[in-house]
Amino acid sequence: MSSPTAPSKPLDVAIVGAGLGGLTAAIALRRQGHLVKVFESSLRSRDIGAAIGIPPNSMRVLETLGYSLGNLRSTEYRGVVAYNADGSKAYTATFKDQAENYGVQGCMCHRSELHDELKRLALSEEGAGVAVEIHLGTEIVDCDPEAGRFTAQTGEKYDADVIVAADGIRSTMRTIVIGHPVVAPATGLCAFRWMADASKLEGKPEFDWVLKDGISGGRLVVGQDYARRCFLYPCRDRTLINVTMMHPDKRDQDQHSWYARVTRSDVLEEYKDFGPFFQSFIALVEDPINMWQMRALPVLSTWSKGRLVLLGDAAHATLPTLGQGAAMAVEDAGALGCMLPFGTTPQQVPARLAAYQDLRKERDEFVTVESLEQATVPAKRGLFHRSEEMQDLLNGYDAIAAAQEHFKKTFVVS
Structure with missing residues (x-):
């Protein structure tokens, strides 16, 4: 006489890192019926950074998780208007109708709005599954x-059926998966990042190019050799302008912190060859200004080991050139949820994590490599804006459908 089948149980899931990727994974796994705990080393659950683009491929995942677009206070991302450093218009790259071609319109928002919306979905007592627990000030070593x-x-030990390492570009867990430290190498590029108060543009026609002229989307200002370039766009209901100014770093990057504070004078000096139209815009910035080194991870040999798996920047941190870095983390999270449906046993976890890697690794690494090359290889600069094929490849992807199909082919016996 055979024994009755044991009832299915939820998995105990631990997620290291409460950034965008970690919280999205927490929501996806909560909705599968698992018990999820998030461990964050900082004492505050907040996302570091300014604004972010949310392309159609990541919005599609967020829709399956029940997000509210209105809570993001976003602006539609319909293309890019590019200007030369002297103020003359270079080109307008209008994306194809994303709602018509991809089923959803991409947008731009402040990172904190997206982070808050993900926290709402993770922590709310409403919705599918048990609310996620977030443990702040808990560094996993x-x-x-x-x-x-x-x-x-602190020495405290925890146990879990699944451990998701979403601890960023300087991931501690990555060393454990790979077996040795992997540090994102210097690229020789850095970026000033700051926010401008949009109210300062009102009544000043010289700033109409920022918000009023052209399509809803980004504004790109490029120097003569494209080595210095600025990308800006509105967020928070168009009350803030997010500004990223990328340029060569004269310093030995390995001898300096990845992050530093600079002044408006530093920014003006670096971009002194840009025309008055842009100089007057830079003058709106208030000290201090953030300067970040631009670094990207090399391709890793593997993302998983036993019950531990890498996700987001811990696996494939990249440059913002294609606007797809965070989107890949969101796709990862949605796919991981599909690989671990309710009823997955602890013994099945390693194989499910390996399947997640098989599905995601090639696509994520394509974005990492292309983002780096389109920032550093002169012939490829601006390629994403010119290539409808590449836009289709990235924006048109359905991460949930692809993961469900991959799961079915790999684990469902017909």
Whole structure:
């Protein structure tokens, strides 16, 4: 006489990192019926950074997770208007109708709005599954991937059936998966990042190029050799202008912190060859200004080991050139949820994580490599804006449908 089938149980899931990728994974796995805990080293659950683009491929995942677009206070991203450094118009790159061709219109928003919306979906008592637990001020420093046991800096130990490493470009968990440290190498590029108050543009026609002229979307200002370029766009109901100014870094980047504070004078000096129309815009910035080194991870040999798996920047941190870095983390999270449906047993987890890697690795690495090359190889600069084929490849992808199909082919016996 055979024994009755044991009832299905939820998996105990631990996620290291409460950024955009970690929270999206928490929501996706919560909605599958699992018990999810997020461990964040900082004492505040907030996302570091300014604004962000949300292309159609990541919006499609967010829709399946029940997000509210209105809570993002976003602006539609319909293309880019490019200007030369002297103020003359270079070109307008209008994207194809994204709602018609991809089923959803991409947008731009402040990172904090998206982060807050993900926290709402993770922590709310309403919605599918059990609310996620977030443990702040808990830095995870070690892990036994085979046993599913991990250790906090305090020495406290935890156990989980699945451990998701969403701890960013400087991931501690990545060293455990790979077996040795992998540091994102210097690219020789850095960027000033700051926010401008849109109210300062009112009543000043010389700034109409920022918000009023042209299509809804980004504004690109490029120097003569394209080595210095600025990308800006509105967010938070068009009350703020997000500005990223990328240029060569004269310093030995490995001898300096990845992050520094600079002044408006530093910015004006770096971009002194740009014309008055842009100089007057830079004059709106208030000190201090953030300067970040632009770094990207090399291709990794693997993303998973036992019950531990990498997600987002921990696996494939990249440059913002294609506007797809965070989108890949959101896609990862949606796909991971599909690989671990309710009823997955702890014994099945390693194979499911390997399947997630098989599905995601090639696409994520394509974005990483292209983003780096389109920032550093002169002939490829601006290629994404010119290539409808590449836009279709990235924006038209349905991460949830692809993951469901991959799961079916890999694990469902017909």
